[in-house]
Amino acid sequence: MDAFNIRSLSGLKLRTLKLAVVVIVLICTILLLRPFTETAQTAILCLKQSHPDLEPEAVPKAVPVLKNNTTVLANPQLVQMTVDWRKFAYVQYATVPDYLCNSVLIFASLNETDSKADRVLLYPQTWSADVSRSNSVETRLLAIARDEYRVILKPIKVQRKNSADSTWAEGYTKLLAWNQTEYERVLHLDSDANLMQSMDELFLLPPSPMAAARAYWLDAKDRVRSSQLMLIQPSEFEFNRVMKAIDTAGKNEYDMEVINTLYGDSCIVLPHRPYNLLSGEFKSKPSNHAKYLGSSEEVWDGEKIMNEAKYLHFSDWPVPKPWIRVQDSILAENQPKCWEKEGSSDKDCSDQKIWRNLYSDFARRRKDICGLGYQ
Numbered sequence: 001m002d003a004f005n006i007r008s009l010s011g012l013k014l015r016t017l018k019l020a021v022v023v024i025v026l027i028c029t030i031l032l033l034r035p036f037t038e039t040a041q042t043a044i045l046c047l048k049q050s051h052p053d054l055e056p057e058a059v060p061k062a063v064p065v066l067k068n069n070t071t072v073l074a075n076p077q078l079v080q081m082t083v084d085w086r087k088f089a090y091v092q093y094a095t096v097p098d099y100l101c102n103s104v105l106i107f108a109s110l111n112e113t114d115s116k117a118d119r120v121l122l123y124p125q126t127w128s129a130d131v132s133r134s135n136s137v138e139t140r141l142l143a144i145a146r147d148e149y150r151v152i153l154k155p156i157k158v159q160r161k162n163s164a165d166s167t168w169a170e171g172y173t174k175l176l177a178w179n180q181t182e183y184e185r186v187l188h189l190d191s192d193a194n195l196m197q198s199m200d201e202l203f204l205l206p207p208s209p210m211a212a213a214r215a216y217w218l219d220a221k222d223r224v225r226s227s228q229l230m231l232i233q234p235s236e237f238e239f240n241r242v243m244k245a246i247d248t249a250g251k252n253e254y255d256m257e258v259i260n261t262l263y264g265d266s267c268i269v270l271p272h273r274p275y276n277l278l279s280g281e282f283k284s285k286p287s288n289h290a291k292y293l294g295s296s297e298e299v300w301d302g303e304k305i306m307n308e309a310k311y312l313h314f315s316d317w318p319v320p321k322p323w324i325r326v327q328d329s330i331l332a333e334n335q336p337k338c339w340e341k342e343g344s345s346d347k348d349c350s351d352q353k354i355w356r357n358l359y360s361d362f363a364r365r366r367k368d369i370c371g372l373g374y375q
């Protein structure tokens, strides 16, 4: 009897306990789920923002939901809405008419890709941008840049160093990018190149006096930064350092050496893929692209590389730069080969086709955009 009572009593207690546990778990679940539903709503809104075609009105409505900048920065479209792009500029410099046309082509690409940042062109103060006073090629191109591609024109004194030879010496002028102190950040791009995609996102990197890609075609151990593409924070202090470094530079030291001396050990290293591709890359054997690809495992796919690349620099020695007239035999001798396809007698000429198109597209754009004198 005693034993029975104890058993039924403990059975009753156990049932109450079970019920209590279920109730508590239920309450906890409800409490826990509340923030999750908020998060889920935010996630759905974010999803809509990255696919604006789904529901265009979703973006403005969603703004108050966002509580801090982390969320804003993680969302490309909101960044577009909140960033003051006038603080940033693509800077080009031109010292001769051929390079002026190259710069105009870069600005045309920026316009085509709908880049948001300012566009600045540094040009010799001896040129005139006034079409009513001069009908020179330079004047016409300066006017095109200003009127059709919203380029801000800035006359400058070309920087030269007496000891250096003239082609390289004017490369020092690119260091005037540091003097554009009305901007928080400027992006210098060498103009003997194709710009395939906007690079506006680079302006939003964490602060650093310099960001540049590695000269990937050189030995990685030497850690050489390329000066073809430089993201710079202009400042009087840094400008003076750069000018001083130029003055004391040795006979064979040019802009690349100067920036490596000053910033090589402390800068943001941009991925050369997709920010800094050389046209000559297409001439290497399919098995010989590890330096660009970043690994020897990845299979080379020239078309994929072209599609992802944002900037391509013409570098194909002994083939001259693409605006210089050249006999077709020189191109034919130096173009990429048609490679043997693995396990078949077929040839793969896709790299050759891509490379040939680089040169023919450049010539076509030059003629279409720069016009008379650049056929």
Ligand SMILES: *[C@@H]1O[C@H](CO)[C@@H](O)[C@H](O)[C@H]1NC(C)=O
Residues within 6 Å of the ligand: 067, 068, 069, 070, 071
């Ligand atoms: C901003 O929001 C993120 C994600 O919700 C959070 O992790 C972070 O702590 C927040 N930062 C501030 C400063 O409130």
Ligand SMILES: *[C@@H]1O[C@H](CO)[C@@H](O)[C@H](O)[C@H]1NC(C)=O
Residues within 6 Å of the ligand: 069
């Ligand atoms: C974050 O947002 C606040 C308010 O809009 C703004 O004042 C602040 O500058 C922002 N910070 C960053 C790092 O963007």
Ligand SMILES: *[C@@H]1O[C@H](CO)[C@@H](O)[C@H](O)[C@H]1NC(C)=O
Residues within 6 Å of the ligand: 111, 112, 114, 148, 149
């Ligand atoms: C430059 O871009 C603007 C804005 O997209 C466009 O209206 C204009 O026609 C473009 N200029 C040229 C010359 O294509």
Ligand SMILES: *[C@@H]1O[C@H](CO)[C@@H](O)[C@H](O)[C@H]1NC(C)=O
Residues within 6 Å of the ligand: 156, 157, 176, 179
């Ligand atoms: C640097 O910029 C300042 C202010 O715009 C200008 O007065 C000066 O001439 C520039 N220096 C050079 C070397 O171009």
